[in-house]
Amino acid sequence: MSITAEREAELLAKVPTGLLINGEWRDSSDGGTFDVLDPATGQKLATLASATSQDALAALDAADAVQASWARTAPRERAEILRRGFDLVTERAEDFALLMSLEMGKPLAEARGEVTYGAEFLRWFSEETVRHYGRYITTPEGKNKVLVQHKPVGPCLLITPWNFPLAMATRKVAPAIAAGCTMVLKPAKLTPLTSQLFAATMIEAGLPAGVLNVVSGASASKISAPLMADDRLRKVSFTGSTPVGKQLLKDAADKVLRTSMELGGNAPFIVFEDADLDAAVEGAMAAKMRNMGEACTAANRFLVHESVAKQFTEKFAAAMGKLKPGRGTEPDSTVGPLVEEKAVKEVHSLVESAVAEGATAVVGGAPVDGPGFFYQPTVLANVLNDSAILSQEIFGPVAPVTTFSTEEQAIKQANSTEYGLASYIYSRDFNRLLRVAEQIEFGLVGFNAGVISNAAAPFGGVKQSGMGREGGAEGLDEYTSVQYIGIADPYAAK
Numbered sequence: 001m002s003i004t005a006e007r008e009a010e011l012l013a014k015v016p017t018g019l020l021i022n023g024e025w026r027d028s029s030d031g032g033t034f035d036v037l038d039p040a041t042g043q044k045l046a047t048l049a050s051a052t053s054q055d056a057l058a059a060l061d062a063a064d065a066v067q068a069s070w071a072r073t074a075p076r077e078r079a080e081i082l083r084r085g086f087d088l089v090t091e092r093a094e095d096f097a098l099l100m101s102l103e104m105g106k107p108l109a110e111a112r113g114e115v116t117y118g119a120e121f122l123r124w125f126s127e128e129t130v131r132h133y134g135r136y137i138t139t140p141e142g143k144n145k146v147l148v149q150h151k152p153v154g155p156c157l158l159i160t161p162w163n164f165p166l167a168m169a170t171r172k173v174a175p176a177i178a179a180g181c182t183m184v185l186k187p188a189k190l191t192p193l194t195s196q197l198f199a200a201t202m203i204e205a206g207l208p209a210g211v212l213n214v215v216s217g218a219s220a221s222k223i224s225a226p227l228m229a230d231d232r233l234r235k236v237s238f239t240g241s242t243p244v245g246k247q248l249l250k251d252a253a254d255k256v257l258r259t260s261m262e263l264g265g266n267a268p269f270i271v272f273e274d275a276d277l278d279a280a281v282e283g284a285m286a287a288k289m290r291n292m293g294e295a296c297t298a299a300n301r302f303l304v305h306e307s308v309a310k311q312f313t314e315k316f317a318a319a320m321g322k323l324k325p326g327r328g329t330e331p332d333s334t335v336g337p338l339v340e341e342k343a344v345k346e347v348h349s350l351v352e353s354a355v356a357e358g359a360t361a362v363v364g365g366a367p368v369d370g371p372g373f374f375y376q377p378t379v380l381a382n383v384l385n386d387s388a389i390l391s392q393e394i395f396g397p398v399a400p401v402t403t404f405s406t407e408e409q410a411i412k413q414a415n416s417t418e419y420g421l422a423s424y425i426y427s428r429d430f431n432r433l434l435r436v437a438e439q440i441e442f443g444l445v446g447f448n449a450g451v452i453s454n455a456a457a458p459f460g461g462v463k464q465s466g467m468g469r470e471g472g473a474e475g476l477d478e479y480t481s482v483q484y485i486g487i488a489d490p491y492a493a494k
Helices: 005-014 053-071 075-091 093-104 108-131 167-179 193-204 220-228 242-255 277-293 309-321 341-356 407-415 430-439 472-477
Strands: 019-021 024-026 033-037 044-049 135-138 144-152 156-159 183-186 212-214 235-239 258-262 267-271 299-305 360-363 378-381 398-404 422-426 444-447 480-488
Touching: 005 093, 019 053, 019 193, 044 193, 053 144, 053 183, 053 212, 053 220, 075 093, 075 108, 075 167, 075 193, 093 108, 093 193, 108 167, 108 472, 156 167, 156 220, 167 183, 167 193, 167 235, 167 472, 183 220, 193 212, 220 242, 235 242, 242 258, 267 277, 267 407, 277 299, 277 309, 277 398, 277 422, 299 309, 299 407, 309 360, 309 378, 309 398, 341 360, 341 378, 341 398, 398 407, 407 430, 422 430, 430 444
Parallel strands: 156 183, 156 235, 183 212, 235 258, 267 299, 267 422, 299 398, 378 398, 422 444
Antiparallel strands: 019 024, 019 212, 033 044, 135 144, 144 480, 360 378
8 A cells, every 4th residue: 555645744753854963963053954855756855954064073073082982882782782773773664664765766665675684784793793803823933922903993984875775874884883983974965864764773772972973964075075184084984986986085095094985886797598588587677676776786787698688688678668667655666766857867868879879779768757757667679889878887777788699708798897896697507607707807796696785795896896895794894903913922932
C-alpha cells in the first residue's frame, strides 16, 4: 500500500534540522538555511540550517576538545555504543528506509536493503573494535624487541555523497568510532536528512557529546576549506566525484592530512561466450539498476562476446522494459527518479550522442514525461568502442552494450579507462576468472555476482577511483596511525 502523507509528515517531524555541535542541535551562526527536495516531485521536504565556516570550526573545536578522552575510552565501551547503534537503526528500519526514499528517490525495497547494508557497518566494526591487534616480536638480529601499536589518527572530516545516505555515513562513522577518533560529518546537501536522523540515533546509543558533529550546508567549500586548513584536523575521508577528490587531495597536501578517497567509477560488465546468459542478465540488472544506476559501482559498460551479444541484449532489454518508474513510496514502483533535473539532462545528452554515432535504443532512450526527475530504463546496442558514453560515468539507468571477440580484447577494453573501482565477470570457467582478475585494473571484481559490497570486505579502487579501503579489517586501519616502539632486549647482552 502507498505511504500516506500523514506518515511522511510524521517522519519528517522526527528529523533534526539544525547543526549538531558538541551534542547540541543549533541554528547556523548567520541564520542561513537550505531546502531539501523530493526528486520524485520537485517539492520541498524540509528546511535545514546551513553551516558557515564559523560553524564548521565550532564543530572541529568540539571534536578536538574530546579527542584525547575519547581515544582513552575502553574498546569495549566503544564497541557497545556501536552495537546499540546497530540495534536502534535496525529497530527503526522503516523510518530510515522511508526517509531515504523521500530525499533520494530509491524504491522502498531498495531503501530497506540499504538499511540492512548500512547497519551492518555498525555491527561489523563493533566486533572489530576489540580485535585491532598490534604485535610484539624480536628483531632478526636479536638485539631489540619490536612493539607495534595502532593509535587513533585524530579528528576526522567525513564527507559523504547523496546516493547512499545511510550506508556512506555508517561506513565512515563506524570505523572512526571503533578506532577512537572524533568526527565532523558533512553530508551531501541533496540528501542530508538521513545523516541527521542517524546522528540523533547514535547520540541515543550513548555516543558522548563532541565525538560526532554534523554540519550540513548549501556550500561544501565553506565547510571543508577552513577545516582542512586547520592543524587540528588529521584526516579527511571523501566519497564522491574524482574532480572534487583531486581538489581535496591538493588541499590535504598542505597539512599532509591522512586521506581516504572513494571516487568515480566506470565499471565493465564482461560477459564471456560460456556465460549462463540468464544469470548474466540477472546480475546485469542488479549491477546496473541498483539505485537507478546512481552508484559508483554501477555497471557502466557491457562488454559482451560477439557470439552471444544479440541474445544477451534481447534478454537484458526485456528485463529492463518491465521496470516501472515511479515515486519510491509507491508499491508498484521498481525504479525511482534521478536525484535532480541536471542529472536527467546529463544522462540524456550521453544517450543522444551515442545514438547519433549509430547506437540503437533497444528499449527506453528518453526522459519520462511528468513531474519529478525520471529517465526511462535504457539499453543501447551497437555502441561504438570509442563512444563518449563508454568513457564517462553515466550515473543513470542506461546500459550501453558493445562487443569483443577474444579474452585479450575484453581485458584491453575493460582497462581502457582512468577509473578502477568495480568490475564484473560472467563465465563458467574459474581459471578464466583468475586470469582476467589478475590482469584487469580494478579494486573490486564480481564473479557471476552483480552485487558484492559487504561490510566485511575491503571496498575501494585503484587509479583515479581513489585510495584507501572502507569496510573489512582494512577499514579500521584507515583511522589509525602505526607506532613502533623499539625496546632493548634484556637478554641480548647475555
